[in-house]
Amino acid sequence: GESVGLHLPTLSVQEGDNSIINCAYSNSASDYFIWYKQESGKGPQFIIDIRSNMDKRQGQRVTVLLNKTVKHLSLQIAATQPGDSAVYFCAENRKSYIPTFGRGTSLIVHP
Amino acid sequence: DAGITQSPRHKVTETGTPVTLRCHQTENHRYMYWYRQDPGHGLRLIHYSYGVKDTDKGEVSDGYSVSRSKTEDFLLTLESATSSQTSVYFCAISEATSGGGKNIQYFGAGTRLSVL
Numbered sequence: 001g002e003s004v005g006l007h008l009p010t011l012s013v014q015e016g017d018n019s020i021i022n023c024a025y026s027n028s029a030s031d032y033f034i035w036y037k038q039e040s041g042k043g044p045q046f047i048i049d050i051r052s053n054m055d056k057r058q059g060q061r062v063t064v065l066l067n068k069t070v071k072h073l074s075l076q077i078a079a080t081q082p083g084d085s086a087v088y089f090c091a092e093n094r095k096s097y098i099p100t101f102g103r104g105t106s107l108i109v110h111p
Numbered sequence: 112d113a114g115i116t117q118s119p120r121h122k123v124t125e126t127g128t129p130v131t132l133r134c135h136q137t138e139n140h141r142y143m144y145w146y147r148q149d150p151g152h153g154l155r156l157i158h159y160s161y162g163v164k165d166t167d168k169g170e171v172s173d174g175y176s177v178s179r180s181k182t183e184d185f186l187l188t189l190e191s192a193t194s195s196q197t198s199v200y201f202c203a204i205s206e207a208t209s210g211g212g213k214n215i216q217y218f219g220a221g222t223r224l225s226v227l
Contacts (some may be wrong), residue, residue, distance in 0.1 A: 008151075
């Protein structure tokens, strides 16, 4: 069947470069945000989260930045590796148990 | 996959036949969800459950029903499958915290369904 990565915005980078994946969210009342990674043929996996009272949060090789003024979220991946090739989704939560997912960005890492 | 098992992993069926997909969790999480994923549409919520026998509709619930008789099992049924229901189906679970806040979802490996 078709890959979920088709029809999505695509970011192509060279191995070792830093990657920045962007997400615009819709509701200014959203107070909790998550980034997921989905590899081909697998379910989405949690990468990192951030609450609305923070602007930045760092994990291992990943950093999430939140700009509430323009309702923008970004995921930075340092020293991108071929294993980082996947579709990346952001999700926003508004004090509910039903997140809203973005459509995703396909990241392709060239060796 | 965080103690989540989806079965079957692949299913080919004919239009008009009933199909049931199963999601089983070993995490004792309260919330369970069924999504479908299609190229160009991302993840779309079909139904979700917030407890045993407590379920509600998502944005694309037409043609689907669900049941949750035990904490660990969440079943998705297509009463009469149509070609438009060809998709990849994902189950997710969440512990969630009261009043919203953190809501990390953990996903199963997916079921690829083809309706011919």
